[in-house]
Amino acid sequence: MIVLFNCTCAVPTTMDSFHPVPVKVNPDLQKERDAALFNPVELTYLKDGGKDKTERRRRCELLAINDPDLQHKDISFMARNERYSNAVRKAVIIARKIKEHRLTNMEEKQLYISAATQYDTYGFGLHYGMFLPALSAQCDEEQRNYWLPLAENLKILGTYAQTELGHGTFIRGLETTAIYDPKTEEFVLHTPTLSALKWWPGNMGKTATHAVVLAQLYTNGKSYGLHPFIVQLRSLENHQPLPGITLGDIGPKLGFHSFDNGFLGFDHVRIPRRNMLMKYSQVSPDGFYIKPIHAKLTYSTMVEARVTLVSDIAYSLSQAVTIAVRYSAVRRQTEQIKGVKEPQILDYRTQQLKLFPYLAAAYAFTFTSFVITGRYIEVQNEMNDGNMESLSELHALSAGLKAFTSYVGNEGIEVCRLSCGGHGYSQASGFPELYTLTAPISTFEGENTVMLLQTARYLMKCATTAKRGLELPRFVLYLSQRQKGQCPARNESDLLDHGLLSDAFEHRARRLVIEAAQKMQSNIGKGNPQHVAWNNCHMYLLKAASAHCHFYVVQTFVKYINDTEMSDAVRDILTSLCQFYALHGIWQNAGDFLQDGYMNGNQLDMVQSLVGKLLDKIRINAVALVDAFDFRDEILCSKLGKYDGNVYEAMYEWAKNSPLNKTEVHDSYNKYLRPLMQSSKAKL
Ligand SMILES: CC/C=C\C/C=C\C/C=C\C/C=C/C(=O)SCCNC(=O)CCNC(=O)[C@H](O)C(C)(C)COP(=O)(O)OP(=O)(O)OC[C@H]1O[C@@H](n2cnc3c(N)ncnc32)[C@H](O)[C@@H]1OP(=O)(O)O
């Protein structure tokens, strides 16, 4: 059902609308909503997985938003100490309320937490995001029974301590040691050098009482590589660091101001043998080591986190385009015809070219996140049955997609900010927090270049497997198929065909993967050792991995539209969005499609012309497309992206709250300005 508004006094005529009834909607925004060719609520239901799920999400969000205990002044006006304290206060309230509201389902808990934290970090982010998942994945039965209830009931608060001052990417090189002492049946944890200090773990600086610590295991004088240990860091009585443990906050960062990322050092700290997490590998009381069924099972917490991050990026990018598109509909700039109202900036082609690729990407990544989450669950189930066959595939897929989507997401958020001109730079826009919260996703859980190289490593193996005529997993099956010659498009209408567009990305990915494999072979053929050849081929490998991920996203978008039931109106707009995503991708990477003659100049001209034409189709639906993300103002936290479009009123009200406006004359006047201006030297 369409939500109809009266132009000046907006009254929703159905209960489908999630937004409180605004007194007055900005007429430009209203005009956009009235002109849309589909019902955004329908798309909201689709994105959420059904009307029931949308309603459940809205209920969870409202529980948090309407709770007086969770209200506070805007975090933009808080100093770091206050922000940290506020985040902890809220985390504690959230934990209590989750129980009170009986939110037992994981999805509901997450929805509630995300609405309650708004655009700040969650004070127990690492506890829930990595500590609990690490315990769940790495504890054996007995350990689970002991540790999980403590962690789930917040009797202990945890973090995930892997990265060190000198080592982040190359985790085989971590220096923290865990040496087994069979005499006392204990491990001795030690930080042998400054570079071995654990550095970065979130919530470790001031909050956590425990950590899953990744350390090099030694037993019977032999090294067995990285293993997880649960270690108590602080007293459960008075929160003081335990003997032998040095802890602290690493200081202010680009963002994450409410987060206490920390450092940690061990001075021969003893922990019981059973504090090694023993689901996959064990050390017996006499020091005998039993190895895991797959060497990389210790890394599984990171795989799970990377999968989650694809959804997080889709969510953040959706927020950014919501702010920028709504603002672009209400902002008017530069008179075109004397005496005629300045146009909405959304009418400028350049503005559309800035925003619509990211609007399309936000949808593409949302659908991609559904598929990768589904695949993660499947593989997890297989692994629980002892079948580790698909772990490498999942690692390659999650590492690549985390990198590909976060590159685009970070870039998109910045472009959206720029598209809002000066106001985009104000904290009132929401962009500074959104950007700085999302920016480190390119770095944490595996630095993006490194992650794409991991995907490339897998693809190189697959290229060899394909060459030998052996079977490949489904998502790389295309590597064993022959190239299809030239792009068959003869006219613009051919180029709108989803199958043809998907084929073009498939062709590009296969060519670049095969090319990278050939470059590797020829480098090795010239007598270079593997690692030198690898380094020499980085530029080909990175391009191959990125093209593979790009193809995966295009293919997923196409498949989603083909396989999902939806109204004709929604199908029509998603089809245009998908065409635009693919065609814009071809246009932006034209060289790749021209390089081997797959496309010709004439076809590229048509691609460019279609990109221009599709702008119009998206333009008319742009506001409805962002409305369909269904972000309440309280969650978007942006004065530019408000649902009612009353931007200037909101900005003025917000600015009045700036702490500098508390007094008419600031202290510094009496301290500095007055003496300067009233001194004899300052006289003109
Ligand atoms: C999401 C959090 C939620 C909420 C919290 C809220 C806010 C908090 C914000 C941030 C939290 C951030 C946390 C962190 O950042 S934790 C630290 C993350 N650190 C990393 O991700 C380190 C990245 N480095 C690595 O993963 C590895 O060192 C790397 C893969 C780069 C290399 O490993 P290694 O040297 O051991 O491997 P290779 O020799 O290159 O390859 C050997 C072999 O292993 C395969 N492999 C590698 N990784 C995996 C894996 N995870 N699973 C399966 N297989 C893996 C690799 O492909 C090779 O296979 P083969 O080619 O067959 O030999």
Ligand SMILES: Cc1cc2nc3c(=O)[nH]c(=O)nc-3n(C[C@H](O)[C@H](O)[C@H](O)COP(=O)(O)OP(=O)(O)OC[C@H]3O[C@@H](n4cnc5c(N)ncnc54)[C@H](O)[C@@H]3O)c2cc1C
């Ligand atoms: C906000 C934030 C929160 C974090 N939270 C946690 C946490 O809770 N727990 C935790 O353990 N860690 C955490 N980290 C640490 C994070 O996981 C690491 O910073 C990340 O894995 C990158 O490692 P690095 O810093 O060593 O980067 P580096 O590896 O030093 O990267 C620097 C440069 O070197 C390049 N490079 C490195 N290796 C290669 C290679 N093999 N080939 C080509 N190029 C290469 C990279 O591409 C990059 O350009 C956090 C970091 C941040 C920023």
